[in-house]
Amino acid sequence: xxxxxxxxxxxxxxxxxxxxxxxxxxxxxxxxxxxxxxxxxxxxxxxxxxxxxxxxxxxxxxxxxxxxxxxxxxxx
Amino acid sequence: xxxxxxxxxxxxxxxxxxxxxxxxxxxxxxxxxxxxxxxxxxxxxxxxxxxxxxxxxxxxxxxxxxxxxxxxxxxxxxxxxxxxxxxxxxxxxxxxxxxxxxxxxxxxxxxxxxxxxxxxxxxxxxxxxxxxxxxxxxxxxxxxxxxxxxxxxxxxxxxxxxxxxxxxxxxxxxxxxxxxxxxxxxxxxxxxxxxxxxxxxxxxxxxxxxxxxxxxxxxxxxxxxxxxxxxxxxxxxxxxxxxxxxxxxxxxxxxxxxxxxxxxxxxxxxxxxxxxxxxxxxxxxxxxxxxxxxxxxxxxxxxxxxxxxxxxxxxxxxxxxxxxxxxxxxxxxxxxxxxxxxxxxxxxxxxxxxxxxxxxxxxxxxxxxxxxxxxxxxxxxxxxxxxxxxxxxxxxxxxxxxxxxxxxxxxxxxxxxxxxxxxxxxxxxxxxxxxxxxxxxxxxxxxxxxxxxxxxxxxxxxxxxxxxxxxxxxxxxxxxxxxxxxxxxxxxxxxxxxxxxxxxxxxxxxxxxxxxxxxxxxxxxxxxxxxxxxxxxxxxxxxxxxxxxxxxxxxxxxxxxxxxxxxxxxxxxxxxxxxxxxxxxxxxxxxxxxxxxxxxxxxxxxxxxxxxxxxxxxxxxxxxxxxxxxxxxxxxxxxxxxxxxxxxxxxxxxxxxxxxxxxxxxxxxxxxxxxxxxxxxxxxxxxxxxxxxxxxxxxxxxxxxxxxxxxxxxxxxxxxxxx
Numbered sequence: 001x002x003x004x005x006x007x008x009x010x011x012x013x014x015x016x017x018x019x020x021x022x023x024x025x026x027x028x029x030x031x032x033x034x035x036x037x038x039x040x041x042x043x044x045x046x047x048x049x050x051x052x053x054x055x056x057x058x059x060x061x062x063x064x065x066x067x068x069x070x071x072x073x074x075x076x
Numbered sequence: 077x078x079x080x081x082x083x084x085x086x087x088x089x090x091x092x093x094x095x096x097x098x099x100x101x102x103x104x105x106x107x108x109x110x111x112x113x114x115x116x117x118x119x120x121x122x123x124x125x126x127x128x129x130x131x132x133x134x135x136x137x138x139x140x141x142x143x144x145x146x147x148x149x150x151x152x153x154x155x156x157x158x159x160x161x162x163x164x165x166x167x168x169x170x171x172x173x174x175x176x177x178x179x180x181x182x183x184x185x186x187x188x189x190x191x192x193x194x195x196x197x198x199x200x201x202x203x204x205x206x207x208x209x210x211x212x213x214x215x216x217x218x219x220x221x222x223x224x225x226x227x228x229x230x231x232x233x234x235x236x237x238x239x240x241x242x243x244x245x246x247x248x249x250x251x252x253x254x255x256x257x258x259x260x261x262x263x264x265x266x267x268x269x270x271x272x273x274x275x276x277x278x279x280x281x282x283x284x285x286x287x288x289x290x291x292x293x294x295x296x297x298x299x300x301x302x303x304x305x306x307x308x309x310x311x312x313x314x315x316x317x318x319x320x321x322x323x324x325x326x327x328x329x330x331x332x333x334x335x336x337x338x339x340x341x342x343x344x345x346x347x348x349x350x351x352x353x354x355x356x357x358x359x360x361x362x363x364x365x366x367x368x369x370x371x372x373x374x375x376x377x378x379x380x381x382x383x384x385x386x387x388x389x390x391x392x393x394x395x396x397x398x399x400x401x402x403x404x405x406x407x408x409x410x411x412x413x414x415x416x417x418x419x420x421x422x423x424x425x426x427x428x429x430x431x432x433x434x435x436x437x438x439x440x441x442x443x444x445x446x447x448x449x450x451x452x453x454x455x456x457x458x459x460x461x462x463x464x465x466x467x468x469x470x471x472x473x474x475x476x477x478x479x480x481x482x483x484x485x486x487x488x489x490x491x492x493x494x495x496x497x498x499x500x501x502x503x504x505x506x507x508x509x510x511x512x513x514x515x516x517x518x519x520x521x522x523x524x525x526x527x528x529x530x531x532x533x534x535x536x537x538x539x540x541x542x543x544x545x546x547x548x549x550x551x552x553x554x555x556x557x558x559x560x561x562x563x564x565x566x567x568x569x570x571x572x573x574x575x576x577x578x579x580x581x582x583x584x585x586x587x588x589x590x591x592x593x594x595x596x597x598x599x600x601x602x603x604x605x606x607x608x609x610x611x612x613x614x615x616x617x618x619x620x621x622x623x624x625x626x627x628x629x630x631x632x633x634x635x636x637x638x639x640x641x642x643x644x645x646x647x648x649x650x651x652x653x654x655x656x657x658x659x660x661x662x663x664x665x666x667x668x669x670x671x672x673x674x675x676x677x678x679x680x681x682x683x684x685x686x687x688x689x690x691x692x693x694x695x696x697x698x699x700x701x702x703x704x705x706x707x708x709x710x711x712x713x714x715x716x717x718x719x720x721x722x723x724x725x726x727x728x729x730x731x732x733x734x735x736x737x738x739x740x741x742x743x744x745x746x747x748x749x750x751x752x753x754x755x756x757x758x759x760x761x762x763x764x765x766x767x768x769x770x771x772x773x774x775x776x777x778x779x780x781x782x783x784x785x786x787x788x789x790x791x792x793x794x795x796x797x798x799x
Contacts (some may be wrong), residue, residue, distance in 0.1 A: 022310040024145045024285040025563045030317040031141040032565055033178050038321075039339045043348070047357040048453035051564055057177040058341045060348075060568040062449045064456065067563060 003075060005034075005054065005068040008042040014073035015039050021070055033057035034071050079120070079130035082241055083156060085186065086170030087179050088138035089442070089569035091198045093578050094228035095170055096135045099125065099238070102577065104135070106585050116151065125238045134164065140178070140567075142185045143281045143313075147488060150290035153278065156189055159292055166192040166244050168237070170228075173203035173210045174343035174570075176333070180324040183219060188258045188274050188320075194240045195223040196233070199343075202570075206342035211331060218330040220255055229575065258323065264312040268300045276300075277316055284313035347442070347570045355446050364450050367443070368469055371434050375427045375473040382426035390419035408610070409603070417602030420695060421595035424476045424756065428590055431470055431477040432583045435484065438466075440574035444484065445566055452564060458546050459553035461485060461564065464494045468545065471501030472538075475757045476594075479764055480586060489559050493552045495761055496774060499752045500545035502538050508701055509748050510537050516724040517741035541749050590760070597759035605695050608666040609688075609703075661707060666691050680747060680786035681740035693753045700753070737799040743790040750782035 008014055016038045019026050033056045034040065043060060044053040051064045084099075086092040096104070100119030121131040136155060137148040144150035157163060169186055171179045186193055197212050216223035222240045226233035259273065267276030275297075282291040283301045293301070301309065328338050341348075353359050394411040401407040438444045448462030455462050463485045470478035478498045485491040502510075511534070514520050520530030661667050662684075670687030677687050685707045692703030701720070708723045727735035752758065758771040765771070793799075 019314070022284065022286075022306065024287060025565075026310070027143060027281065027285045027313055027317065028145055028563045028565050030314055030321075031143060031145075031181065032567075033181070033321065035318045035321045044351070044355060046355070046449050046453060047361050050453045050456075051449060051566075053351075053355070053449065053568060055341050055344075058175050058338060058343070059178050060341060060344055062445070062452075062564065062566040062568055064452065064564045067565065 002072045005040060005042075005063070005071040005073055006052070006065040008040075008052075008054075008068075008073075008075075010042055010045070013039055013041050013076040015076055016071055016073050018072040019070060020072060025067060026070060029063075029067065029071060032061055033059070039076065040071075040073065077129060079132045080166065080242060081132050081134070081162070081164045082121075083134045083136055083164035083167050084170065085136050085152060085156070085167055085182065086138055087140050087172065087175075087182060088567065089572075090138070090170050090172040090175075090179065091228040092135065092138055092170045094575055095196060095198065095226065095234075096133060097578060097581065098228055098231045098234050099133055102581055106589065116155070121238060125234055126242060129242055131238065131241065133168075139182070141182060142189070143278065143285065143317075144290035145282075145285045145287055146486060147290070148486065150287075154292065156186070156191060157275070157278075163191065166194060166241055168194050168196055168241060170196045170198050170226075173197050173200045173225075174206050174208065175341075176210065176215075176331075177324065177328060177338040180327055181320060184258065184320045184323050184327075187219070187221075187255045188277065190255075190259065190274060192244050193219075193221045194237070194244060195219065195221055196226045196228075196237050197223050198226050198228050200225045201227055202343055206345070208333070208337060208342055214331040215327075218254065218327050220253075254323065254327070264315050265304060265308060271297060271300060280309055281313040281316065284310040343570050347568075350571050351446065351568070354443070355449060360446075360450055364447060367438070367447070368466070371431070371466065372469055372473060374434060375431050375470060375477060379426035379430050383423050386422045386425070387419060390415055390422070409606070412610070413603040413606040414599070416606065417599035420602050420756065421591060421598045424474070425587055425591065427474050428477045428480060429583050429587050431481055432586045433579060435466065435481055436579035436582050437574045439484065440572065440579060442569045442571045445568050448566060449568060456564075458549045460494065460549060461487065461490050462566075464490060467494055468497060468501065471498040471503060471545070474503050474505070475499050475501070475754065476590075476760050479757065479760045480590060482764070489553075489557045492765065492770065493549050493557050495764060495770070496552050497545045497549040499754070499757050499774065499778060500541055500548050500750070502541035502749065505754070506748055507534075510534055510745055512701055512721060512724070513741040513745050516721040517736055517738045537745060537749055540746075544750065590763075593763040594756065594759040597762065598756050601755040601759070602695055605666070605692065608669070609661055609664050609692060611664060613664075661688060661703075676783075679791065680783065681737075681743045681790040682747075682786075683735070686744060690747075690751070690753060694755050700748070734799075739790060739793040739798050742793070743786040746789050747782045747786040750778055750785060752778035752782075 002017070003014070005014060005016075016034050016036050018036060019029050019034055038056060041055040042052060043055050046052070046062075049065075051062045052068055053060055053062050054068070055061075084092060084096055096117065096119070099121050101122040102119075103122075104117045104119030106115055106117050116137065117135040119133055119135075121133060134155065136152040139149045139152050142149055142153045142156065144153050153159075155161075155164070156167060167186055169183055171183065183193075183195065195215070197210065197215065200210065200212075203210050212223045212225045222244070224233055224237045224240050226237055265276075265280060267273045271279070279288070279291055279293055279297055279301060282288045282293075284306075288298070288301070304312075325335075325338070354363060394415050397410050397415065398407055401410070435444070438447070444463070444466075447466065450462070451465045452462030455464055464482070466484070467478045467481040470481055475498050478501070479495050482491045482494045482498075485494055511530075514530045514533050518529055518533065520528060520533075522529045524532060662671070667684075667688055670684040670691060673687040673690075674684040677683065685704065688707055689700045689704040693700030704720065708720060708727070724736045724741075725734075729735050752775050758775055761771040761774060762768055
């Protein structure tokens, strides 16, 4: 299993390699800027550990862990 | 001269609403697209800005993209492509200069659509402050369209924007290398010859997202899509998004942004500092609870004096009408039907206006997204979005503003599930009913440990209603409203000072819409209920109608928890004769319906008196008490002001047994926990779902549940030997 964004440590950076799966979620994630090559930073986890706050393309976007798990990445 | 038709597009949180209000002088009409709840607003540009040519502006929903994944994007897409009406002459795209790396994606999509385009480069000041100033001329050259710098907050740049919009027809836009590249495309699945290339890309994307119906495909288009395997459609749609972002990166490089610059979020640095507190794992939750408590108490109690004032005004008007016209059926129709109905509508206005004012401030400031972020984990357990929290909480005060408040939930399925959950929350109107029965039939003052029996029972009913609401949500989300869990994917926008003018305009729109749309239904039902409970009139009881009117009117005092004992004590306006079953209300159609209902009510331990009260409570739940008072008041002794509570306690059956036993009271309270006995709720649900289907489903399912559980409680209680 490749590394994905749900496994990111706080403050760590990763480069997106692939948004897996089909359907509306994959397309929405891509359109929000999680395209391959984009650098993402984990800014924060919500108080109950989920969802996550990620920095991508100059914005802060919140994703649930299950959604972030769809995004494969390499740690920088 | 035919007006120039402009469509205003842009991401959420880029100041699009402010810009629209500046252009139109905040005079607009709120419109809705058929079958969807997405709102669009249309207005004319003020003559000061466009003295020679009339310009109309259509404000599209704020979207990150035009791919029809959800209703918002679908509305914008259909409007821009002219699927439903003529396409706009020119598109004005509002871009956040401080966030071009994501905003330009929408620009690229609009260029692909090929409509004339003018960019309003907003928040120039924020970008400059954040250390990433944008050169509008460079952006204009890169995009190949006019770019006008604006500061929508101050109205700066509006005249130049209008000028650019007005002149675009006369200056044919050169096909920039970018647009040529976008239009030529490098699609993995080339468009069939009969379908326009741009249209085909959207169809492929919608098909990949599984939301093809939102794009409104023709049979021919569906057949063309069906020729490709799903995996190929998905791959092509993904490749298209990636290709667009490659163009965005090229654009950013062209205007001098480095890769490092587009990755950072300079405009967010101040917000990140605020978030260290507001989304902190401890302080964030503490503040969240405080904010929610403020919202809750405001609609619960702040609205109270205003509601009382509205009631007083309606009462005063009724007196004036009665004095002017003298007694008679027509006067009664006016005062007890029409004026009482208007009161039933207007009494909700303070709560609705307050809730929308607070929601608007929270939304515009950026806090609402944080609130959803904080509690999403809890809401996700029911299968809902974090945004459902505030409307659900509001349901404890009143379902009407709460249901209107679900508009902040973007996914239509989630929104509907939340709407269906809200009436289960025990609203403030149900509180007096619980208190009446608990204090009349139970040893409410006795203590169990530090708590009184009454307060424990009350907590129990609130817990029951909360658990039931959550269960209802979970059940709806797993059955009729099942679907892919909507992506949470939520932007946490930079914190901004809310613009009070925009918020107040929104509050006005929402409130006026409620009065116009749901108000007419509420008014009509009030008149019908008045007829049912007043006719036929017994010849010897000319005064019966007056008492009925008091029953059908929403009594604001009944909503205030601190007033409830006074309310229940004085709910009985006049006591007349002790002779049973002889009060005028019993002779009315409503009374006969109550009688006819008795065999159905007996299994849950209720008699026709409760039948009449349930019928009367349809006007509003708290009316149940005054209707019941009316039934008993007229049965009781003349001049005897025994409170309704004592009357319920003392009422005896002909055989001398107590008429209202604790078990019967318990069954009645369980009934009111679940029964959707509120025409205003149903009228608002009809308005918000745009059909009678869901209010009907809600009413039937909740009434059936209420009945079944009340019967269960009563029968099990009897079997266990309780009375």
